[in-house]
Amino acid sequence: MTKEPQTKSERETEEVYEPSKATRIFIVWRKLKISELAVFGFGIVLTLAVFAVFAPIIAPYDPNFMGTSMRPPSMSHFFGTDARGRDMLTLVFYGARVSLYVGLATVALEVAIGLAIGMISGYFGGIIDEVLMRMTDVILTLPTLPLLIVAISMFEVRSIHMIVLVMGIVGWPFIARVVRSEFLSLRESTFVEAARSIGATNWRIIVHHILPNILSTIIVLATMDIPWYIFYEAELTFLGFGDPNSASWGVLLERGHLYLSSAWWLITFPGLALLFTSLGFNLFGDGLRDALDVRTSGR
Amino acid sequence: MSESLLRVNDLKTYFFTAEGVVKAVDNVNIEIKKEEVLGLVGESGCGKSTVALSVMRLVRDPGKIVGGEIWFNGEDLLKKGEGEMRKIRGAEISIIFQNPMSSLNPVFTVGSQIAEAIKLHQNVEKDKIKGKVAEILGKVGIPDPPKRMEDYPHEYSGGMAQRAMIAMALSCNPKLLIADEPTTNLDVTIQAQILELMKDLRKDFGASILLIGHDLGVISELSDKIAVMYAGKVVEYSDLTGIFQKPMHPYTQALLESIPRLDVETDRLRIIPGRVPRLINPPSGCRFHSRCEHTMKVCTEKEPLLTEVGQDHMVACHLHTSDSKSSNRRR
Amino acid sequence: MIRMSEPILEIVNLRKYFPIMGGVLLRQVSAIHAVDGVSFDIKHGETLGLVGESGCGKTTLSRVVLRLIEPTSGTVRYMGRDLFELSEKEMRKLRLEMAMIFQDPYASLNPRMTLADIVGEPLTIHGLARGEERKKRIIEVVKKVGLAPFHMYRYPHEFSGGEKQRIGIARTLTSNPKLLVADEPVSSLDVSVRAQILNLLKDLQEEFRFTYLYISHDLSTVKHMCDRVAVMYVGKVVELAPVKDLYINPLHPYTEALISAIPVPGRRAGENRIILKGAVPTPIDPPPGCRFNPRCPYSEPICAKEDPKFIEVRKGHFVACHLRK
Numbered sequence: 001m002t003k004e005p006q007t008k009s010e011r012e013t014e015e016v017y018e019p020s021k022a023t024r025i026f027i028v029w030r031k032l033k034i035s036e037l038a039v040f041g042f043g044i045v046l047t048l049a050v051f052a053v054f055a056p057i058i059a060p061y062d063p064n065f066m067g068t069s070m071r072p073p074s075m076s077h078f079f080g081t082d083a084r085g086r087d088m089l090t091l092v093f094y095g096a097r098v099s100l101y102v103g104l105a106t107v108a109l110e111v112a113i114g115l116a117i118g119m120i121s122g123y124f125g126g127i128i129d130e131v132l133m134r135m136t137d138v139i140l141t142l143p144t145l146p147l148l149i150v151a152i153s154m155f156e157v158r159s160i161h162m163i164v165l166v167m168g169i170v171g172w173p174f175i176a177r178v179v180r181s182e183f184l185s186l187r188e189s190t191f192v193e194a195a196r197s198i199g200a201t202n203w204r205i206i207v208h209h210i211l212p213n214i215l216s217t218i219i220v221l222a223t224m225d226i227p228w229y230i231f232y233e234a235e236l237t238f239l240g241f242g243d244p245n246s247a248s249w250g251v252l253l254e255r256g257h258l259y260l261s262s263a264w265w266l267i268t269f270p271g272l273a274l275l276f277t278s279l280g281f282n283l284f285g286d287g288l289r290d291a292l293d294v295r296t297s298g299r
Numbered sequence: 300m301s302e303s304l305l306r307v308n309d310l311k312t313y314f315f316t317a318e319g320v321v322k323a324v325d326n327v328n329i330e331i332k333k334e335e336v337l338g339l340v341g342e343s344g345c346g347k348s349t350v351a352l353s354v355m356r357l358v359r360d361p362g363k364i365v366g367g368e369i370w371f372n373g374e375d376l377l378k379k380g381e382g383e384m385r386k387i388r389g390a391e392i393s394i395i396f397q398n399p400m401s402s403l404n405p406v407f408t409v410g411s412q413i414a415e416a417i418k419l420h421q422n423v424e425k426d427k428i429k430g431k432v433a434e435i436l437g438k439v440g441i442p443d444p445p446k447r448m449e450d451y452p453h454e455y456s457g458g459m460a461q462r463a464m465i466a467m468a469l470s471c472n473p474k475l476l477i478a479d480e481p482t483t484n485l486d487v488t489i490q491a492q493i494l495e496l497m498k499d500l501r502k503d504f505g506a507s508i509l510l511i512g513h514d515l516g517v518i519s520e521l522s523d524k525i526a527v528m529y530a531g532k533v534v535e536y537s538d539l540t541g542i543f544q545k546p547m548h549p550y551t552q553a554l555l556e557s558i559p560r561l562d563v564e565t566d567r568l569r570i571i572p573g574r575v576p577r578l579i580n581p582p583s584g585c586r587f588h589s590r591c592e593h594t595m596k597v598c599t600e601k602e603p604l605l606t607e608v609g610q611d612h613m614v615a616c617h618l619h620t621s622d623s624k625s626s627n628r629r630r
Numbered sequence: 631m632i633r634m635s636e637p638i639l640e641i642v643n644l645r646k647y648f649p650i651m652g653g654v655l656l657r658q659v660s661a662i663h664a665v666d667g668v669s670f671d672i673k674h675g676e677t678l679g680l681v682g683e684s685g686c687g688k689t690t691l692s693r694v695v696l697r698l699i700e701p702t703s704g705t706v707r708y709m710g711r712d713l714f715e716l717s718e719k720e721m722r723k724l725r726l727e728m729a730m731i732f733q734d735p736y737a738s739l740n741p742r743m744t745l746a747d748i749v750g751e752p753l754t755i756h757g758l759a760r761g762e763e764r765k766k767r768i769i770e771v772v773k774k775v776g777l778a779p780f781h782m783y784r785y786p787h788e789f790s791g792g793e794k795q796r797i798g799i800a801r802t803l804t805s806n807p808k809l810l811v812a813d814e815p816v817s818s819l820d821v822s823v824r825a826q827i828l829n830l831l832k833d834l835q836e837e838f839r840f841t842y843l844y845i846s847h848d849l850s851t852v853k854h855m856c857d858r859v860a861v862m863y864v865g866k867v868v869e870l871a872p873v874k875d876l877y878i879n880p881l882h883p884y885t886e887a888l889i890s891a892i893p894v895p896g897r898r899a900g901e902n903r904i905i906l907k908g909a910v911p912t913p914i915d916p917p918p919g920c921r922f923n924p925r926c927p928y929s930e931p932i933c934a935k936e937d938p939k940f941i942e943v944r945k946g947h948f949v950a951c952h953l954r955k
Binding site for chain 2: 889893903
């Protein structure tokens with residue numbers, strides 16, 4: 001990257017090189033491409049998204065169609081059929097919808113809450129910070145799964161949305177902590193001091209200066225939290241605390257686990273789907289961290 | 300006492316990075332005689348610290364010494380194995396760095412770290428080691444050595460920590476002390492103390508010193524001879540008078556005029572146009588040619604070699620070598 | 631109506647203490663006397679140097695003077711207005727006239743903002759210009775500091791150290807300031823780049839008639855840049871004089887030692903160089919009497935009891951020392 005304009009005309013000209021938004025995204029993509037693992041992860045995530053969005057179109061059968069039950073994988077049913085004769089491949093596709101929704105919605109919720117609380121805590125400090133941090137301490141010290149179970153059991157209705165809500169409320173402390181510590185350190189940085197010296201208000205400093213600098217950290221954390229929530233939902237369902245009507249992968253696992261020795265295809269394929277999803281998001285998130293760093297140019 | 304202690308011949312240390320080969324030290328020749336102080340001066344990135352690390356054979360990946368010889372006490376250090384080098388480091392050649400706080404291990408007492416150096420290289424009885432440590436701490440001017448020995452590095456001030464580093468470096472009576480920017484991080488009055496200390500110790504210990512830095516004033520304080528480095532090469536070499544009163548290399552001249560000095564009054568400082576070239580693809584010919592006011596055609600084609608131009612005065616510049624005198628065409 | 635013969639900045643008895651908490655109940659156990667009773671004026675259009683070693687308080691003083699840190703006590707008047715009496719809104723408006731150049735050029739620039747955003751931020755914050763006019767102003771300022779507008783939309787990491795510092799300087803120019811505080815503006819830069827920035831600062835001052843408060847630990851640079859110099863030691867100003875007077879005829883023993891400690895290129899220090907003993911003290915709970923007393927070669931009994939007053943001993947030459955009256 002040239003630092004100084006080499007020619008006198010370059011120096012004198014009023015012409016400006018202005019990269020467009022598209023160029024900026026392109027630069028991120030180019031940096032992502034450097035890591036093959038990250039691209040692989042991105043590929044998985046993309047595939048998952050395609051499955052979820054286009055499930056009705058690409059699924060070979062209707063999810064409620066009941067054919068011959070308990071058939072092992074065959075040419076007509078790649079993943080076999082379940083106890084009611086439904087095609088497993090179709091169910092896995094439809095399950096992707098639910099699982100992806102759970103992952104994204106929960107993460108959106110936890111980031112929204114965690115960001116707000118972390119920002120307030122980190123920037124203003126004092127008694128507000130103390131109170132909020134004690135709250136996060138309480139939630140963080142309790143083991144997650146039992147906590148989720150207790151929280152879920154408080155509600156009579158079991159719906160997938162309820163599960164998302166509960167997980168989001170249990171999950172924000174972690175994000176809040178990270179946001180807070182980033183705020184604490186960035187608050188003292190020289191460029192924030194410089195912004196104050198030219199008259200920036202607190203609001204401007206928080207939104208314009210500090211937030212953009214922690215955004216990439218949050219995006220990466222959020223991306224890597226998605227598989228966690230997909231897993232938690234599966235665990236909760238497996239343990240009987242889920243929404244039996246939701247047809248998520250967790251539900252498939254719950255239904256199929258009794259038949260492990262006789263009909264292995266009932267849990268193997270949903271299980272593999274879970275595994276690959278987790279792998280994909282983790283690899284992608286990792287690569288995203290480096291790709292979003294403004295400081296590297298990817299050349 | 301004009302016997303040679305260290306002689307570096309055509310040293311080449313390159314860094315093999317993903318972007319290319321950085322020729323950090325490219326054919327550097329320096330010599331230090333017994334009990335002499337050589338100041339190695341240059342801006343950041345010129346290769347001076349790399350020279351120091353090369354002499355100690357402490358250059359780390361992706362850097363490698365790819366050519367030349369380092370003669371120390373009659374032996375080529377580049378031919379020695381790591382085991383032999385470890386015996387030399389700390390005992391025959393010692394090094395002190397810029398930031399004493401990061402060179403001292405924070406979880407050990409200062410005394411124990413100095414003792415470690417002594418234990419490694421000298422055959423001193425266990426009960427006598429503490430005494431030796433106190434003795435050396437006293438020599439570097441640390442008050443109440445038996446007590447301060449038991450302190451941790453963070454309990455030392457900057458100046459004291461640097462003294463402790465010097466104590467550690469001198470504890471085994473090395474023949475050569477390499478000091479890489481030893482006073483850069485210190486306050487001015489503390490820097491003066493350390494420079495005075497080094498002058499005294501030089502007399503007491505009779506060691507040669509390779510003093511590396513970018514501050515021409517500090518270098519002048521201690522050095523008998525000065526080598527000016529630019530972009531991986533030595534461009535001028537002389538004593539104080541030669542460098543400061545009769546500088547011959549355009550870079551040296553420009554450098555002297557670009558720094559604010561107590562003894563010289565100027566309104567505007569001289570600017571060296573352009574910038575230090577990247578050492579991955581260094582320019583052809585003389586590395587300074589793109590920023591030099593006296594560039595000639597030959598400067599872009601042929602690399603000037605260090606040639607003797609006076610008593611103990613060497614320059615690497617086509618302006619002062621014999622072939623240029625005949626073809627003095629301006630570019 | 632402010633007359634030019636009046637000072638642009640008046641500092642009166644300024645103090646800034648930082649409390650140190652300790653003990654189980656986290657009470658204040660001691661305090662860092664970072665700035666401990668400093669008084670001096672800065673005249674319109676001059677470059678006043680502020681020198682001292684680590685812990686002397688010059689950095690803290692620079693922040694308090696711009697009200698980036700609240701003082702413990704004392705007054706600072708800018709063009710006759712008491713800064714600490716102003717509301718937050720009034721103070722923010724005043725920041726257009728007072729700007730700071732920071733020591734670390736990289737840290738002082740938001741890595742996620744382009745050059746244009748950084749330089750144009752004062753315009754945005756204060757609503758001074760929009761759209762085309764804003765762009766024009768940014769280009770104007772960028773060219774003034776010697777950078778090419780061509781690179782306006784690049785990020786800080788794409789520039790060299792010297793260029794980053796130019797960006798920092800450009801940012802201050804945008805709002806047409808009158809007073810600039812330069813906190814060690816060239817210490818983090820390579821030796822050969824320093825000359826460019828120092829020359830630039832001088833050029834800008836000539837063109838825009840700025841007043842500079844130039845903070846540094848490097849006495850050679852200060853001599854080159856400044857009209858008057860104030861020397862600080864452990865939170866107090868011990869001497870203030872026109873630059874020539876200070877360097878040729880320093881009155882305070884600390885100033886003497888400081889100047890004689892500077893290594894001059896091409897020379898070895900003479901026999902009469904003053905080497906101070908001991909370390910630079912920390913400003914925590916300073917003992918009574920003159921702060922410099924423990925290290926002073928001329929110490930007298932009174933020095934340990936009474937804090938010397940800062941008085942004008944010769945025309946324009948102020949000292950705080952019992953022995954130089």
